[in-house]
Amino acid sequence: MSLKLGVPSKGRLMEKTFQWFADRGVTLRKSGSDREYAGAVDGIDGVELVLLSAGEIPRELETGRIHLGVTGSDLVRERLSAWDQQVDEVARMGFGGADLIIAVPQAWIDVETLDDLDAVAAAFRAHHGFRLRIATKYHRLVREFLRDNGVADYQLIDSQGATEGTIRNGTAEAVADITSTGETLRANGLKILSDGMIHSSQATLFRGRRRNWTDAQRATFKALVAKLTA
Numbered sequence: 001m002s003l004k005l006g007v008p009s010k011g012r013l014m015e016k017t018f019q020w021f022a023d024r025g026v027t028l029r030k031s032g033s034d035r036e037y038a039g040a041v042d043g044i045d046g047v048e049l050v051l052l053s054a055g056e057i058p059r060e061l062e063t064g065r066i067h068l069g070v071t072g073s074d075l076v077r078e079r080l081s082a083w084d085q086q087v088d089e090v091a092r093m094g095f096g097g098a099d100l101i102i103a104v105p106q107a108w109i110d111v112e113t114l115d116d117l118d119a120v121a122a123a124f125r126a127h128h129g130f131r132l133r134i135a136t137k138y139h140r141l142v143r144e145f146l147r148d149n150g151v152a153d154y155q156l157i158d159s160q161g162a163t164e165g166t167i168r169n170g171t172a173e174a175v176a177d178i179t180s181t182g183e184t185l186r187a188n189g190l191k192i193l194s195d196g197m198i199h200s201s202q203a204t205l206f207r208g209r210r211r212n213w214t215d216a217q218r219a220t221f222k223a224l225v226a227k228l229t230a
């Protein structure tokens, strides 16, 4: 059986992933039409390309349905519990960079740090009778980060998109989201807490730690890594 490599099927990560492999002598391409999620690999034998949503790749690595996968380091940490026991990093790829941060309205002039947020959260609850709301799609990472930093008086509101808009819409008081240029934060009148950096993400090639690989798959993996990291 071949070694299965999962890469993002569309969007910002797909093209740069294809380019990264091409620069190292391995050609990945979609076979068939643009909507068909099958692919082909040239430049090395025994590797099969599987096109998947970036968000699904962590789980596919965990279950062993793919052996290698490219996705954001944020998504692996968010989607897998004890991620470093499920996957190994093979290569940080140097693109797809984005920071997962906590931001609050610029108008909150007394709130610059997590300690300030904690104080505001306690006052907020006393005043409103419910906990300050933080909108995010990164539930695991945000909970762990706030727990480790002693912030407890909050609730998470699930937001799968347009997260920065939740404050204007009155459904959250703060957000935890990805930023790259910072434009979305600025446009929504938000500022990042000075110690509010949760994770600095980039596209990364991961290997699943399930070790039920055949000898042929191991040999292919060795040859591929030699090419990619030469």
Ligand SMILES: Nc1ncnc2c1ncn2[C@@H]1O[C@H](COP(=O)(O)OP(=O)(O)OP(=O)(O)O)[C@@H](O)[C@H]1O
Pocket: 008, 010, 011, 012, 013, 053, 054, 055, 056, 071, 072, 073, 074, 075, 096, 097, 098, 178, 179, 180, 181, 201
């Ligand atoms: N400006 C940005 N905004 C959002 N994500 C970004 C940005 N820059 C890089 N990324 C990274 O891209 C990855 C998310 O990619 P994408 O949205 O295509 O995946 P997805 O969640 O699987 O989406 P979908 O479910 O729509 O396929 C994350 O690792 C994220 O950190």
Ligand SMILES: O=P(O)(O)OC[C@H]1O[C@H](OP(=O)(O)OP(=O)(O)O)[C@H](O)[C@@H]1O
Pocket: 160, 161, 162, 163, 164, 177, 178, 179, 180, 181, 182, 183, 184, 185
């Ligand atoms: O710092 P910036 O360069 O402004 O980028 C950050 C924005 O990009 C992402 O949204 P995306 O475009 O993925 O849409 P989404 O709101 O559906 O997640 C992210 O959720 C932020 O909203």
